[in-house]
Amino acid sequence: MSEQPAGHELPPLPEGFTLPFFYGAFSNIGFDYLLHDPDARRAVAALLREDPAGRHLSPAVFEGSVCLSFNYQLYFAQFGGQAAVTQEIELNVVAHPTAEAARVPRLTYPQYAHGEDQTRILGFCRIHVACDNDGAITAGVRLFNEPKHKAGFQHTLPVPNATTADPKAADRWKVVCGKYGTAAADGSFTPADTYFSFEADLGGLSARPVSAAPFTEYGSRRVDEHGPGPHHRPLAAPLNVFSPYAWYDLSDGSDPVGLTVGGADPQQGRSKPFLDLIEGRSPAGAWVFQSPPVAAQNRPYWVPTA
Numbered sequence: 001m002s003e004q005p006a007g008h009e010l011p012p013l014p015e016g017f018t019l020p021f022f023y024g025a026f027s028n029i030g031f032d033y034l035l036h037d038p039d040a041r042r043a044v045a046a047l048l049r050e051d052p053a054g055r056h057l058s059p060a061v062f063e064g065s066v067c068l069s070f071n072y073q074l075y076f077a078q079f080g081g082q083a084a085v086t087q088e089i090e091l092n093v094v095a096h097p098t099a100e101a102a103r104v105p106r107l108t109y110p111q112y113a114h115g116e117d118q119t120r121i122l123g124f125c126r127i128h129v130a131c132d133n134d135g136a137i138t139a140g141v142r143l144f145n146e147p148k149h150k151a152g153f154q155h156t157l158p159v160p161n162a163t164t165a166d167p168k169a170a171d172r173w174k175v176v177c178g179k180y181g182t183a184a185a186d187g188s189f190t191p192a193d194t195y196f197s198f199e200a201d202l203g204g205l206s207a208r209p210v211s212a213a214p215f216t217e218y219g220s221r222r223v224d225e226h227g228p229g230p231h232h233r234p235l236a237a238p239l240n241v242f243s244p245y246a247w248y249d250l251s252d253g254s255d256p257v258g259l260t261v262g263g264a265d266p267q268q269g270r271s272k273p274f275l276d277l278i279e280g281r282s283p284a285g286a287w288v289f290q291s292p293p294v295a296a297q298n299r300p301y302w303v304p305t306a
Contacts, residue, residue, distance in 0.1 A: 011221050011233075011235050013143070014142045014143065017139060017142065017143060019143075019237075021077070021139070022077070023075045023076070023077060023291075024075070024076040024077055024078050024083075025075060025076040025291040026073070026074075026075045026076075026241065026289065026290075026291050027073070027074040027075070027157060027159075027289070027290045027291065028071060028072070028073050028074075028241075028245075028287075028288065028289045028290075029071060029072050029173055029200065029286065029287070029288045030069055030070065030071030030072075030286065030287045030288075031069065031070060031071070031198075031200075031257055031283040031285070031286050031287075032067055032068070032069045032094075032109070032113065032283055032284050032285045032286075032287075033067065033068045033069070033277075033278045033281050033282075033283050033284065034062065034065040034066070034067055034109060034284045035065060035066050035067070035068065035277060035278075035281075036064055036065040040066070040277055041059070041066050043273065043277055044059050044066045044068065044093055044277070045058075045059060047093055047127050047270060047273060047274060048093055048095060048125060050270060051125060051127065051147070052145060052220040052232035052234075053125055053145070053218045053219050053220040053232070053234045053235075054093070054095065054125045054127075054218075055234075056097060056098055056099070056234040057093075057095040057096060057097055057098060057125050057218060057234070058095060058096060058097075058098045058101060059093060059094070059095050060094040060095055060096055060104070060112070060122045062107060062108055062109040062112060063108055063109070065109070066093075066094070067093075067094040067109065067112075067284075068091075068092070068093060068094070068274065068277060068278055069092045069093075069094055069124065070089060070090060070091045070092065070274075070278075071089070071090050071092070071287075072087070072088075072089050072155075072173075072175050072198075073086070073087065073088050073089070073090070074086070074087050074155065074157065084133060084135060084136070085133075086131065086132065086133040086135075086136045087131070087132050087133075087153040087155065088129055088130060088131035088132070088133075088136065088148075089129070089130045089151075089175070089177055090124065090126050090128075090129050091126070091127045091128045091129070091271055091274045091275070092124035092125060092126055092127065093124070093125045093127060094112075094122060094123070094124065095122070095123065095124075095125045095218065096121045096122050096123070097121065097218075097234070097236075100121055103119060103121055104119075104121050104122065105117055105119065105121075107122075109284055109285070110249065110251075110285075113210060113212065113247050113249075113285050113287065114208075114210045114211070114212070114247065115210050115211035115212045115213075120214060120215075120216045120238065121216070122216070123215060123216025123217055123218050123236060124215060124216070124217050124218065125218045126144075126146050126147060126148075126217065126218075126219070127147065127270050127271070127274050128147050128149075128266070128270055128271040128274060129146050129147060129148040129149070130148075130149060130150075130151035130177050130195065130266070130271075131148050131149070131150065131151060132150070132151060132152055132153055132180065134150070136148075137149070137150060143219075143221075143237075144217070144219030144220070144221075144235070144237060145219050145220045145221060145222065145232060146219060147270075149266060150180045151177050151178065151179070151180050151195060151266075152177070152178050152179060152180040152181065152182065152183050152189070153175060153176065153177055153178075154175070154176040154178075154183060154187040154188055154189065155173075155174065155175045155176075156172060156173065156174040156175075157173060158171055158172060158173060158290075159290070160293055171201055171202070171203030172199065172200070172201050172203070173198075173199065173200045173201075173202070174197070174198075174199040174200075175197060175198055175199075176188070176189055176194060176197040177194070177195045177196055177197065178193045178194045178195055178262065178264060179193045179195070179264055189262075191262055191263050192262075192263045192264060193262070193263075193264050194260075194262025194263065194264055195261075195262050195264050195266055195271065196259065196260065196261050196262055196271070196275055197259075197260050197262065198257060198258060198259045198260070199257070199258045200256050200257045200258070200286065201256050202248060202256055202286065202288070205248050205254065205256065206248075207246035207247060207248050207288070208246070208247055208249070209244035209245070209246060209247075210244060210245050210246075210247040210287070211244060211245075212241075212244075212245045212247070212287060213239065213240050213241040213242075213245065214238035214239055214240040214241075215238065215239045215241075216236050216237075216238055217236070217237050217238075217239055218234060218235070218236050219234070219235055219236075219237065220232035220233060220234050220235060221233055221235055241289055243289065243292075245287045245288065245289045246287065246288045246289070247285060247286070247287045247288075248285060248286040248287070248288070249285055250282065250283055250284055250285055250286060251284055251285070253282070255282040255283070256286070257282075257283055257286070259275070259278065259279055261275050261276075261279055
């Protein structure tokens with residue numbers, strides 16, 4: 001019997017980690033930006049070259065355009081002795097392994113957004129990840145070498161538990177990402193302490209259910225090899241969401257998203273060059289998933305006393 005090639009071995013898990021990681025509840029909104037001009041395309045390729053995993057990736061191309069995508073996540077996880085609530089924002093280049101270019105299907109952006117890449121070769125190379133949970137940061141760095149750094153968040157989400165003080169919250173997403181530990185008592189950040197923020201009102205827009213998951217997320221793992229300097233081997237991991245996403249086609253020129261870059265500099269990662277490429281542009285599409293409620297405490301009623 002012939003020996004299985006070493007390339008088929010799975011990456012070992014660092015001590016203390018197990019996979020898969022199960023999400024107890026998950027809210028996720030993302031926006032895709034198509035960049036067609038040559039300067040922007042060169043800038044996106046440069047972002048990949050600066051990443052240990054991205055050096056082995058090429059930008060996906062949809063009818064001549066490359067795609068940058070950012071998404072916000074709020075999720076809950078249960079462990080045997082603790083529970084965790086985490087927020088993070090990923091800044092991603094949609095990309096594929098350069099060595100597998102021949103297998104990449106030729107798709108339009110709407111076909112990609114609908115999940116028609118059944119090979120799942122097209123995935124996310126994370127350029128910068130802001131996160132407020134130390135455990136999630138450690139896991140992301142140890143498992144996938146994510147460029148993941150500590151940040152703080154203030155959010156307004158469209159959830160069933162709408163606040164009577166702000167009825168418009170039922171239709172609006174608003175997320176501010178800033179320096180961790182600098183938020184005021186009401187959770188707000190000053191412009192000087194803000195990295196970036198976005199606000200989106202998808203009310204009145206129609207969405208289609210799409211089979212976008214699993215999302216392939218590209219990273220790397222440091223390996224011991226001969227030669228000077230660190231060596232990173234690229235890897236891919238699927239993120240599976242067990243229900244359809246809602247995708248909003250924004251190609252008609254509707255622009256429900258406002259992105260603002262703040263005055264603070266993360267000093268780590270490459271968020272500013274990424275944000276400079278999409279600031280002032282209109283997204284081609286938005287995608288949303290929110291875990292449905294699983295229980296409800298209802299309004300009380302009077303109990304007779306006689």
